[in-house]
Amino acid sequence: MLHQVFHELTIATRGRGLLEFTGQLTAWIAENNLRSGLLTLHLRHTSASLLIQENADPDVRRDLDAFFARLVRDGDPLFRHTAEGDDDMPAHVRTALTAVNLSVPVRDGRLALGTWQGIYLWEHRTRPHVRQVALHFIGE
Amino acid sequence: MLHQVFHELTIATRGRGLLEFTGQLTAWIAENNLRSGLLTLHLRHTSASLLIQENADPDVRRDLDAFFARLVRDGDPLFRHTAEGDDDMPAHVRTALTAVNLSVPVRDGRLALGTWQGIYLWEHRTRPHVRQVALHFIGE
Amino acid sequence: MLHQVFHELTIATRGRGLLEFTGQLTAWIAENNLRSGLLTLHLRHTSASLLIQENADPDVRRDLDAFFARLVRDGDPLFRHTAEGDDDMPAHVRTALTAVNLSVPVRDGRLALGTWQGIYLWEHRTRPHVRQVALHFIGE
Numbered sequence: 309m310l311h312q313v314f315h316e317l318t319i320a321t322r323g324r325g326l327l328e329f330t331g332q333l334t335a336w337i338a339e340n341n342l343r344s345g346l347l348t349l350h351l352r353h354t355s356a357s358l359l360i361q362e363n364a365d366p367d368v369r370r371d372l373d374a375f376f377a378r379l380v381r382d383g384d385p386l387f388r389h390t391a392e393g394d395d396d397m398p399a400h401v402r403t404a405l406t407a408v409n410l411s412v413p414v415r416d417g418r419l420a421l422g423t424w425q426g427i428y429l430w431e432h433r434t435r436p437h438v439r440q441v442a443l444h445f446i447g448e
Numbered sequence: 449m450l451h452q453v454f455h456e457l458t459i460a461t462r463g464r465g466l467l468e469f470t471g472q473l474t475a476w477i478a479e480n481n482l483r484s485g486l487l488t489l490h491l492r493h494t495s496a497s498l499l500i501q502e503n504a505d506p507d508v509r510r511d512l513d514a515f516f517a518r519l520v521r522d523g524d525p526l527f528r529h530t531a532e533g534d535d536d537m538p539a540h541v542r543t544a545l546t547a548v549n550l551s552v553p554v555r556d557g558r559l560a561l562g563t564w565q566g567i568y569l570w571e572h573r574t575r576p577h578v579r580q581v582a583l584h585f586i587g588e
Numbered sequence: 589m590l591h592q593v594f595h596e597l598t599i600a601t602r603g604r605g606l607l608e609f610t611g612q613l614t615a616w617i618a619e620n621n622l623r624s625g626l627l628t629l630h631l632r633h634t635s636a637s638l639l640i641q642e643n644a645d646p647d648v649r650r651d652l653d654a655f656f657a658r659l660v661r662d663g664d665p666l667f668r669h670t671a672e673g674d675d676d677m678p679a680h681v682r683t684a685l686t687a688v689n690l691s692v693p694v695r696d697g698r699l700a701l702g703t704w705q706g707i708y709l710w711e712h713r714t715r716p717h718v719r720q721v722a723l724h725f726i727g728e
Contacts, residue, residue: 310591312450344592346486346626352563352565354500362634367669370669375660375681384515386515401511401512409549411691412630413594422633425688444486444553447726454624488626490692524655526651528647528650529650544641582695586626
């Protein structure tokens with residue numbers, strides 16, 4: 309029977325970079341015996357993103373972060389919103405260039421991810437932060 | 449009992465820039481007595497975006513727009529699609545770099561937004577436009 | 589009555605560029621007699637994107653690709669992940685700058701797209717690839 313399940317994940321980051329948490333989602337799906345439906349993730353912050361990316365070669369994460377750091381320079385004099393430091397406004401821009409929502413189907417108790425896809429929290433601030441991800445499942 | 453509700457919001461923009469409409473969503477949720485579920489927003493245009501961003505310091509919106517204006521230059525000679533002016537193709541590129549869909553859980557009658565998150569329509573054309581946002585709610 | 593339908597589309601690309609597949613979605617909706625609900629698309633790859641963009645002037649697609657090719661240079665010495673060639677890491681970056689998920693309401697048996705919106709698979713690799721798009725519908 310169709311039903312909904314809500315949850316909130318807390319993820320502690322280690323500062324700027326990509327942190328995979330696919331395993332936490334897989335565990336939550338198994339614990340709740342969710343078989344088929346739609347999982348939506350919403351990150352409740354404006355200076356970090358949710359991203360689905362390659363989970364094989366760690367250089368992909370390093371290169372993603374290096375590209376974004378060059379594209380959106382910390383301390384760029386263009387920015388006025390600098391209250392929390394040089395990485396404050398770049399974190400907002402990096403978030404705008406990516407996403408804070410993801411929606412992934414669940415079939416036969418598994419996320420419909422591709423072989424090489426992992427789900428990441430991308431911390432854009434240089435210092436560690438504690439981040440909240442709201443989860444919503446609807447299905448069977 | 450699980451059910452669906454559809455609606456369409458009409459938002460008049462004042463030209464390029466970020467326009468918050470979280471209040472219109474909150475009002476619609478209250479009017480329809482939506483308690484828990486998933487709200488999806490789809491913007492029916494290709495030269496404006498939907499964005500979740502900081503709703504405290506207005507400099508954040510100013511800086512976001514300034515960054516995108518520098519990244520995607522109006523009148524860039526790279527572009528061939530210039531039928532509607534210098535800001536025509538940049539508006540499509542800015543839309544591709546952001547998003548036209550958002551999905552946010554609703555719990556206890558409230559959007560599961562973070563403390564500093566607001567929902568914005570980002571107009572990318574320099575002149576004012578009238579924009580349509582299709583809403584879909586599924587839940588209780 | 590609310591129910592779910594799953595499907596998987598296979599799309600063969602011709603190398604880098606935007607390929608519209610709105611027609612395949614429209615056909616699937618009609619075949620399954622889906623009347624109202626939410627359609628979610630999830631692309632199971634990390635070097636291609638899903639994009640909703642203008643479906644009128646083909647120059648828009650050409651310009652989008654030209655802009656992204658200039659923004660994220662093939663062979664950029666910044667990148668370490670080059671195992672599959674000069675376009676390998678740029679394809680991951682272009683995917684991060686866009687999206688692999690889309691959610692579009694369905695009303696009266698039709699996708700709630702705007703007049704000029706089409707749904708595209710954006711291949712970021714230079715060579716042709718076969719891509720899988722997981723579809724999930726919930727509604728009536």
